[in-house]
Amino acid sequence: MNAIIAEVARRGRVSFAEFMELALYHPEAGYYTRRRSGPGPVGAAGDFITAPTATPLFARTLAVMLRRLSRGLGEQVTFVELGAGEGLSLRRVVAELGGVGPGALRRVVAVEVADWARERLVAECPGVEARRSLAELPHPSGPVVLFASELYDALPAHRITVRRRGGVLEHVEYFVEPSGGGRLRWALGALSRPELESYLVTHNLVLEEGQVAELRPDAEAVHAGHLAWCGKNAVALILDYGYPARQLYNPRGRKQGSLVGYRGHSLVSNVLSNPGGVDITAHVNFDDLTNAAAGLGWDRGQIRPLGAFLALHGALDLLPAGAARGEPLSPADWAELATAKKLLAPSGMAVDQKVLEQGKGPAWQAYCKLATPPPVDA
Numbered sequence: 001m002n003a004i005i006a007e008v009a010r011r012g013r014v015s016f017a018e019f020m021e022l023a024l025y026h027p028e029a030g031y032y033t034r035r036r037s038g039p040g041p042v043g044a045a046g047d048f049i050t051a052p053t054a055t056p057l058f059a060r061t062l063a064v065m066l067r068r069l070s071r072g073l074g075e076q077v078t079f080v081e082l083g084a085g086e087g088l089s090l091r092r093v094v095a096e097l098g099g100v101g102p103g104a105l106r107r108v109v110a111v112e113v114a115d116w117a118r119e120r121l122v123a124e125c126p127g128v129e130a131r132r133s134l135a136e137l138p139h140p141s142g143p144v145v146l147f148a149s150e151l152y153d154a155l156p157a158h159r160i161t162v163r164r165r166g167g168v169l170e171h172v173e174y175f176v177e178p179s180g181g182g183r184l185r186w187a188l189g190a191l192s193r194p195e196l197e198s199y200l201v202t203h204n205l206v207l208e209e210g211q212v213a214e215l216r217p218d219a220e221a222v223h224a225g226h227l228a229w230c231g232k233n234a235v236a237l238i239l240d241y242g243y244p245a246r247q248l249y250n251p252r253g254r255k256q257g258s259l260v261g262y263r264g265h266s267l268v269s270n271v272l273s274n275p276g277g278v279d280i281t282a283h284v285n286f287d288d289l290t291n292a293a294a295g296l297g298w299d300r301g302q303i304r305p306l307g308a309f310l311a312l313h314g315a316l317d318l319l320p321a322g323a324a325r326g327e328p329l330s331p332a333d334w335a336e337l338a339t340a341k342k343l344l345a346p347s348g349m350a351v352d353q354k355v356l357e358q359g360k361g362p363a364w365q366a367y368c369k370l371a372t373p374p375p376v377d378a
């Protein structure tokens, strides 16, 4: 029997958050953590693409921003990528900046829970330190840029709904239990943690009857831990799918929540099928991240669509040069232009993905100068 299904059977019944933790991070069978000899989960040969891996334009743009930030500050920066996977994007960023040490980068840290991915990353990215958790590393000195792409939407989420019983509306939680024959099924029950009810109150959420919502009551504390590690001279750039609470939990938007699976670049609607073989993701409540920043005295930050973020940092100037001059393009340049458009055109990933920019101290002041659009008539 699949090790994840066996573990659910052993526990009898688990909250969806516990199931998601097992399905993605079970040491031997989890989608992200199980050993892989071939392609990893992310990329054309995997199950889904992410913005940083879709095109080298992303890493190039990030590298330009880091170089300008380091110049603006007059010192090198520590660059940290959380949930770096096998480093497909990080290796490009480091290469663009000429490696760790001589130029803009004082130090580069990759944080990744999957052992196999960290091993590949270290082999491919000379000079990069890779750790399972930020807590394993001493606090940095000097300015820090913390970057994460699709980390928070991969954190386990509780799934709740509202049902009417005896004429009264009540919050209930989705659990996962064995249904026989090595399969799993949903079951509804009382909320597994009091924090879920307080989360609804704190975020001022009123769910309608039948509405489904995914909640991460620990996300604020997790993000606060990441920001606190950075110290008081830092910028955090968080790229993810999500919205502030009032939009994410608006019943006129996603009444059935945002939980989905991916396999082979196709949506999987039954996330209980094939545990460990399917990516599972649910949108981020960006208010958790802004509250974490505010709680530490950081600037709560602003949220930009991905395309706007890239354009602001000069991505349009980094497109294949011949494209702007209308010259014939090589097949490689055509391919690059096509993927770059996915991140820049005002549709799809370019608007669905958001970048939350937050910071504190001199690094944040220098970043804000870079990220302020020039006046229209400049």
Ligand SMILES: C[S@@+](CC[C@H](N)C(=O)[O-])C[C@H]1O[C@@H](n2cnc3c(N)ncnc32)[C@H](O)[C@@H]1O
Residues within 6 Å of the ligand: 032, 033, 042, 050, 051, 052, 053, 082, 083, 084, 085, 086, 111, 112, 113, 114, 117, 132, 133, 148, 149, 150, 151, 154, 155
């Ligand atoms: C959706 S993938 C994104 C990979 C990469 N950032 C990208 O955009 O292509 C999420 C990654 O975060 C890692 N991850 C999940 N939780 C983590 C945690 N608490 N600490 C570090 N890495 C984590 C997963 O193992 C996986 O590699």
